Amino acid sequence: MTDTSEPTDGWDVVVVGDGPAGLTAATFTARHDLRTLVIGTGDSILRRNAHLENFPGFPAGVNARLLLDAMRDQADRAGATVRSGRVVELTTADDGSDVPGFVVGTADGDRVETRYVVAATKNETDYLAGLDVDLVDHGKTFVATDAHGRTSLPGLYAAGRLAAKPHQAVVAAGHGAEVAVTLLDDDATPFYHDWVTPAGYFTGRGREVPPGCEEIPDAEWRERADDARETMQRYLAEPHPDGPEQHPSVVERDDGE
Numbered sequence: 001m002t003d004t005s006e007p008t009d010g011w012d013v014v015v016v017g018d019g020p021a022g023l024t025a026a027t028f029t030a031r032h033d034l035r036t037l038v039i040g041t042g043d044s045i046l047r048r049n050a051h052l053e054n055f056p057g058f059p060a061g062v063n064a065r066l067l068l069d070a071m072r073d074q075a076d077r078a079g080a081t082v083r084s085g086r087v088v089e090l091t092t093a094d095d096g097s098d099v100p101g102f103v104v105g106t107a108d109g110d111r112v113e114t115r116y117v118v119a120a121t122k123n124e125t126d127y128l129a130g131l132d133v134d135l136v137d138h139g140k141t142f143v144a145t146d147a148h149g150r151t152s153l154p155g156l157y158a159a160g161r162l163a164a165k166p167h168q169a170v171v172a173a174g175h176g177a178e179v180a181v182t183l184l185d186d187d188a189t190p191f192y193h194d195w196v197t198p199a200g201y202f203t204g205r206g207r208e209v210p211p212g213c214e215e216i217p218d219a220e221w222r223e224r225a226d227d228a229r230e231t232m233q234r235y236l237a238e239p240h241p242d243g244p245e246q247h248p249s250v251v252e253r254d255d256g257e
């Protein structure tokens, strides 16, 4: 990976997996100025969905590939770096301190250092094999977590389906957000809520704007609303080029005929 955006002293957060859980977790950590890298193979299971009808905010449903593109762009706009790649190894970076640290190895031979890892790879756990992290087998392999996505290894979190959450896109995305907020909290990053409010919402009551929150004046929220409308119009101007992906065993059967 040749990338000039690589921080010289490593990343704060590497998110492994670019489905709804990973991309949402990255959006939250990046919005709070943790240097966040997402590494993913781009094959979220959601790509198989034919039409996504239970994700909030889309009364007539949404093309799941389009939603994934939008989530990726949102993580990018929040300040995360999103790269294609397969993570094949995760090891702890033993620097003798109490601060967590990891080295993330990819299939193309790159190594990146990070303080925290959010694993969001559905049932893919091979890259965790070298770590002392508790897994759970329910027919498929999941990572054992506490109620907020912390694994048995400090600094390593699991989000979405990998953490055995219900197999629904909105749950995975919501859990990604919850895990990210837990990470921010564990990191002692000053954080109250990730809220954007009208000017005066806090200061008009004599309060400081809490960490993580932003007050914006009328002109600013109108500008952002215009940008949002134009952005969504661009997304929806043409049908998305990608249709649903078929189950691999069905594809194999078709090929055999």
Ligand SMILES: Cc1cc2nc3c(=O)[nH]c(=O)nc-3n(C[C@H](O)[C@H](O)[C@H](O)COP(=O)(O)OP(=O)(O)OC[C@H]3O[C@@H](n4cnc5c(N)ncnc54)[C@H](O)[C@@H]3O)c2cc1C
Pocket: 016, 017, 018, 019, 020, 021, 022, 039, 040, 041, 042, 043, 044, 045, 046, 047, 048, 049, 050, 051, 052, 053, 054, 055, 085, 086, 087, 088, 120, 121, 122, 124, 127, 159, 160, 161, 162, 166, 167, 168, 169, 170, 172, 173
């Ligand atoms: C046919 C079908 C239809 C569905 N329809 C719906 C529906 O209508 N409504 C609904 O709510 N849910 C639906 N789902 C479920 C939904 O897709 C999942 O619950 C959701 O995608 C889980 O999100 P996740 O981020 O945990 O995992 P995923 O979306 O699978 O994301 C995991 C990511 O990890 C990446 N990855 C894996 N291994 C590695 C690695 N070693 N290195 C780097 N990256 C890696 C993958 O590329 C992928 O992007 C459907 C699922 C299927 C199969």
